[in-house]
Amino acid sequence: MFDTYLPQTILLLITVLLAAVLAIYTWKHRTVPGALACTLLMAALAEWQFAYLMQYLSLNLQGMMFWYRMQYIGMSVLPVAILTFALQYSGREKWVTERILMILFSVPLVTILLTFTSEYHDLMFRFDVTTWSTTYGVWFWISTVYSTILMLLAGLMFILNMVQSTGLYRWQAGLMFLTALLPLAANMLQLFSETIIILGMDISTLAFTLTGIIYAVSMFRFRILDILPVAREAVIASMSDGMMVLDNQERVVTVNPALQSMFNLTPQDAIGRRITEVMRPWPELMRRCRTITRTMYRDEISCCRANREIWYDVRVTPLKDPSGQVSGRLIVLRDISEIKETEAELRRAKEDAEAANQAKSTFLANMSHELRTPLNAIIGYSEMLIEEAQDSGQEDLLPDLNKIRSAGKHLLTLINDILDLSKIEAGKMQLHLEAFNVEDLVNDAISTARPLVEKNENNLILNLPDHIGVMFADMTKVRQILFNLLSNASKFTQNGDITVTITSQLKDGIDGVRFIVQDSGIGMDPAQVSKLFQPFIQADASTTRKFGGTGLGLTITRYFCRMMGGSIDVSSVPGQGSTFSVWLPRTVIDEKVEILSNQDTHPQPRGNRRLAANTILVVDDDPAARELLERFLSREGFTVVSAGSGEDALRMAREVHPVVITLDVMMPGLDGWAVLTTLKADPQLADIPVIMLTMIDNKQLGYALGASEYLVKPVDRSRLIALLNKYRQEEPPYYVLILEDDEATREMMVRTLEKENWIVDQAENGLVGLEHLAAHPPQVVLLDLMMPEMDGFEFLAEMRNEKKYDDIPVIVVTAKDLTDEDRKRLNGHVEKILQKGAYTREALLEQVRELVSACISRHTHAAE
Amino acid sequence: MTKILLVEDNEMNLDMLSRRLQRKGFEIVTATDGETGVRLAISATPDLILMDMSLPVMDGWEATRRIKDNQGTCAIPVIALTAHAMEGDREKALAAGANDYDTKPIEMPRLLEKIEALLQGKSRS
Numbered sequence: 005m006f007d008t009y010l011p012q013t014i015l016l017l018i019t020v021l022l023a024a025v026l027a028i029y030t031w032k033h034r035t036v037p038g039a040l041a042c043t044l045l046m047a048a049l050a051e052w053q054f055a056y057l058m059q060y061l062s063l064n065l066q067g068m069m070f071w072y073r074m075q076y077i078g079m080s081v082l083p084v085a086i087l088t089f090a091l092q093y094s095g096r097e098k099w100v101t102e103r104i105l106m107i108l109f110s111v112p113l114v115t116i117l118l119t120f121t122s123e124y125h126d127l128m129f130r131f132d133v134t135t136w137s138t139t140y141g142v143w144f145w146i147s148t149v150y151s152t153i154l155m156l157l158a159g160l161m162f163i164l165n166m167v168q169s170t171g172l173y174r175w176q177a178g179l180m181f182l183t184a185l186l187p188l189a190a191n192m193l194q195l196f197s198e199t200i201i202i203l204g205m206d207i208s209t210l211a212f213t214l215t216g217i218i219y220a221v222s223m224f225r226f227r228i229l230d231i232l233p234v235a236r237e238a239v240i241a242s243m244s245d246g247m248m249v250l251d252n253q254e255r256v257v258t259v260n261p262a263l264q265s266m267f268n269l270t271p272q273d274a275i276g277r278r279i280t281e282v283m284r285p286w287p288e289l290m291r292r293c294r295t296i297t298r299t300m301y302r303d304e305i306s307c308c309r310a311n312r313e314i315w316y317d318v319r320v321t322p323l324k325d326p327s328g329q330v331s332g333r334l335i336v337l338r339d340i341s342e343i344k345e346t347e348a349e350l351r352r353a354k355e356d357a358e359a360a361n362q363a364k365s366t367f368l369a370n371m372s373h374e375l376r377t378p379l380n381a382i383i384g385y386s387e388m389l390i391e392e393a394q395d396s397g398q399e400d401l402l403p404d405l406n407k408i409r410s411a412g413k414h415l416l417t418l419i420n421d422i423l424d425l426s427k428i429e430a431g432k433m434q435l436h437l438e439a440f441n442v443e444d445l446v447n448d449a450i451s452t453a454r455p456l457v458e459k460n461e462n463n464l465i466l467n468l469p470d471h472i473g474v475m476f477a478d479m480t481k482v483r484q485i486l487f488n489l490l491s492n493a494s495k496f497t498q499n500g501d502i503t504v505t506i507t508s509q510l511k512d513g514i515d516g517v518r519f520i521v522q523d524s525g526i527g528m529d530p531a532q533v534s535k536l537f538q539p540f541i542q543a544d545a546s547t548t549r550k551f552g553g554t555g556l557g558l559t560i561t562r563y564f565c566r567m568m569g570g571s572i573d574v575s576s577v578p579g580q581g582s583t584f585s586v587w588l589p590r591t592v593i594d595e596k597v598e599i600l601s602n603q604d605t606h607p608q609p610r611g612n613r614r615l616a617a618n619t620i621l622v623v624d625d626d627p628a629a630r631e632l633l634e635r636f637l638s639r640e641g642f643t644v645v646s647a648g649s650g651e652d653a654l655r656m657a658r659e660v661h662p663v664v665i666t667l668d669v670m671m672p673g674l675d676g677w678a679v680l681t682t683l684k685a686d687p688q689l690a691d692i693p694v695i696m697l698t699m700i701d702n703k704q705l706g707y708a709l710g711a712s713e714y715l716v717k718p719v720d721r722s723r724l725i726a727l728l729n730k731y732r733q734e735e736p737p738y739y740v741l742i743l744e745d746d747e748a749t750r751e752m753m754v755r756t757l758e759k760e761n762w763i764v765d766q767a768e769n770g771l772v773g774l775e776h777l778a779a780h781p782p783q784v785v786l787l788d789l790m791m792p793e794m795d796g797f798e799f800l801a802e803m804r805n806e807k808k809y810d811d812i813p814v815i816v817v818t819a820k821d822l823t824d825e826d827r828k829r830l831n832g833h834v835e836k837i838l839q840k841g842a843y844t845r846e847a848l849l850e851q852v853r854e855l856v857s858a859c860i861s862r863h864t865h866a867a868e
Numbered sequence: 869m870t871k872i873l874l875v876e877d878n879e880m881n882l883d884m885l886s887r888r889l890q891r892k893g894f895e896i897v898t899a900t901d902g903e904t905g906v907r908l909a910i911s912a913t914p915d916l917i918l919m920d921m922s923l924p925v926m927d928g929w930e931a932t933r934r935i936k937d938n939q940g941t942c943a944i945p946v947i948a949l950t951a952h953a954m955e956g957d958r959e960k961a962l963a964a965g966a967n968d969y970d971t972k973p974i975e976m977p978r979l980l981e982k983i984e985a986l987l988q989g990k991s992r993s
Binding site: 376377378379380381383384385387388391392412416699701702703704716717718 | 878880881884885887888891943945962963965966967968972973974976985986988989
């Protein structure tokens with residue numbers, strides 16, 4: 005007996021102590037979910053085993069019986085504690101309610117009560133002292149079955165958990181399963197067999213000791229109580245991103261299952277080994293991961309596996325210890341191949357769509373061409389028939405013929421719109437920049453739109469200030485913009501006003517022109533305004549039926565505005581009308597050709613102004629053409645010198661150094677090309693811009709040789725002037741003396757000339773005039789004949805007596821009906837006689853300006 | 869009488885345009901392909917040529933280039949006509965040597981203006 009006595013006692017003691025320590029340990033961590041159940045479990049085990057030990061050590065029956073009963077406290081509570089722990093451990097916390105706990109604990113409570121009162125009812129057991137044997141009562145069996153069921157349930161939960169979980173977690177669950185079954189088995193053994201002795205120890209004691217050890221190991225090795233870290237690990241285990249932790253020796257500390265499957269690794273392959281070995285096939289990844297020490301690093305890397313490109317989003321985060329030293333790295337890999345693939349697909353889809361759109365645009369362009377050809381015949385023949393009907397007096401046919409013609413023209417504008425849009429979408433729309441007069445353009449657009457305006461009995465009001473000036477833009481597109489706005493306004497306005505306002509306006513420091521078209525028509529609500537510029541969409545679907553049109557006009561208009569660096573705005577009130585406002589820069593820059601024009605030798609302001617500013621050298625062998633151009637240009641305020649041959653041209657260019665040279669090509673002797681080449685080769689002359697004016701259309705050659713502009717004869721005068729104005733230099737103001745006794749007339753002339761930035765001196769009679777003449781000799785004198793004190797004739801006689809005034813031209817402006825004698829007196833002394841009243845203000849001004857220029861030009865010639 | 873050579877392959881356009889120009893008092897010579905156009909430019913000595921660009925046998929660009937390359941015909945003004953309204957056509961026509969350019973459908977007043985301008989310029993120089 006003593007042989008088994010000591011080991012048994014020691015084992016029991018160990019078990020009791022272990023269980024007690026764990027009970028205290030878990031009690032300290034009781035805030036962690038499941039810890040309290042664990043405490044109860046350990047306490048129950050400790051109590052049970054302690055009572056067993058005491059029973060074992062009892063020397064008398066009474067003591068033995070007492071400790072035997074005491075065992076039932078722990079024994080009956082233990083299954084409930086295990087089940088509660090199992091519920092919490094396996095994530096079924098919601099089952100652990102007060103009510104369920106009360107029900108669960110009710111059976112052990114009854115068992116304990118009955119145990120300590122068993123001699124009165126024998127419901128639990130009866131101990132026969134004489135036979136030294138125990139007879140079990142009814143409740144004993146109930147209690148045993150109950151305990152067994154609870155422990156089996158707990159074991160089942162652990163098993164389920166074990167199956168579902170992986171790695172560390174599975175081990176833990178497996179051990180837990182054992183802890184549920186071991187006490188059960190031990191209990192069974194103790195019940196049905198008498199004491200089985202193995203190695204001198206009671207088997208049940210051995211089982212319980214094992215249970216205690218397992219719990220201890222679980223606690224410290226597998227951290228049962230660290231439920232939260234376990235949960236975190238569960239997240240890491242279940243996440244689809246691959247994760248790996250390296251220590252600062254670059255050894256793998258842990259890899260999660262996702263990473264294992266990504267790289268076909270097993271934990272055994274990886275953990276504890278250097279990453280260089282583990283990740284040998286991934287040198288690129290390696291290189292990046294190793295260099296990261298400071299901040300988080302993120303990148304996308306690709307690799308090829310099984311003939312498939314795989315993309316990983318790699319994030320490397322350095323892990324730092326409290327002192328800030330890098331103690332390891334966390335590497336997270338996400339497979340983004342699918343995202344990459346989707347991206348590529350989207351890109352392909354976009355490219356396909358663009359190609360399809362391009363194809364559509366090309367198709368539209370071709371279609372438009374095909375449509376225009378028969379339309380050509382329809383419009384042409386109808387126009388021809390109209391002419392024939394008019395000639396042959398068949399007037400009754402005219403209305404119908406006109407309908408055919410106007411329907412054809414309408415169809416043409418629709419096709420043109422579609423063509424424009426397809427060009428825009430195909431990116432083939434280009435700018436043709438040129439200089440033009442804004443006033444002419446506006447008048448042109450208005451005259452084109454006038455039939456539309458008048459169709460709905462609308463009244464057109466034009467606010468166009470004087471001297472709105474010249475624009476350098478795509479004239480056709482500006483005209484189309486204005487026409488579109490006018491046509492829109494006319495379409496949606498009935499018996500109303502359409503107001504066109506043009507102003508010069510600075511925008512962001514850029515000089516520009518604003519075109520405003522305001523109507524008093526049906527207007528639009530904000531929702532309609534917002535859809536206004538979308539292609540194919542009109543303010544509402546019924547608009548097309550009611551008003552016609554493609555709905556492309558404004559889309560095109562806005563595109564044109566933007567192309568030229570401008571903008572379009574709209575404001576509208578339903579029922580009151582709409583206002584469209586377009587701003588365009590005065591000088592449009594075509595981004596595509598800007599580089600080219602920078603290489604051009606553009607005129608530089610010259611210091612040596614040998615002649616009056618803005619002298620133009622006209623080179624043409626045809627005297628008639630020369631004279632025509634001279635007259636026209638001097639009327640525009642230029643001083644003109646001319647040359648009839650290439651040789652003369654070069655000589656005069658050197659002498660005069662004009663601001664611009666206009667050059668014909670076909671000339672005897674040195675032709676235009678030779679002149680141009682010589683001019684551009686001479687550093688003194690190379691900076692003079694040359695405008696080719698010729699019948700020969702060889703722009704490439706002209707530009708190649710250095711021509712600034714190329715115009716084909718017959719010359720479009722407004723175009724030429726616009727071009728020349730680019731090179732016009734700031735003129736020094738003319739200095740004019742006006743002799744006029746009538747104050748109102750004098751005032752009018754002064755104001756007119758001052759508006760042109762001329763400096764105007766005035767005198768009310770000849771005497772005063774002579775004083776002024778002496779004080780400040782003017783460049784030109786404007787002379788009235790009928791004046792008090794000293795009249796114009798006397799003044800002129802006095803003035804012409806003085807040699808120094810010979811160069812000053814005099815222009816007579818008079819209301820006097822001149823006699824032959826009068827004319828004789830003036831003859832040879834005055835430049836020109838202008839009849840008051842016979843000229844409008846502008847015409848008078850132009851005459852004066854032209855005469856002054858001509859005089860100055862002539863006097864320079866004389867000086868040569 | 870001013871003689872105009874009209875080179876155009878579309879029968880209806882040829883008929884229509886030649887009749888309308890005749891009504892305006894021009895003498896019209898016609899060709900329906902580029903090669904005939906070039907030949908007639910030499911033999912018929914027109915004062916002006918209206919040249920469609922898309923022509924069979926030899927296209928309008930090539931025909932214009934040949935006319936302009938020939939010493940005998942280079943002084944005859946050529947107006948290029950095309951139904952292509954795409955950008956670049958104008959430049960292409962002018963690069964081939966055409967003196968002016970117009971798009972179809974023809975607007976009679978506009979075309980007449982261009983014809984007049986070229987004839988005037990020619991008589992002047």
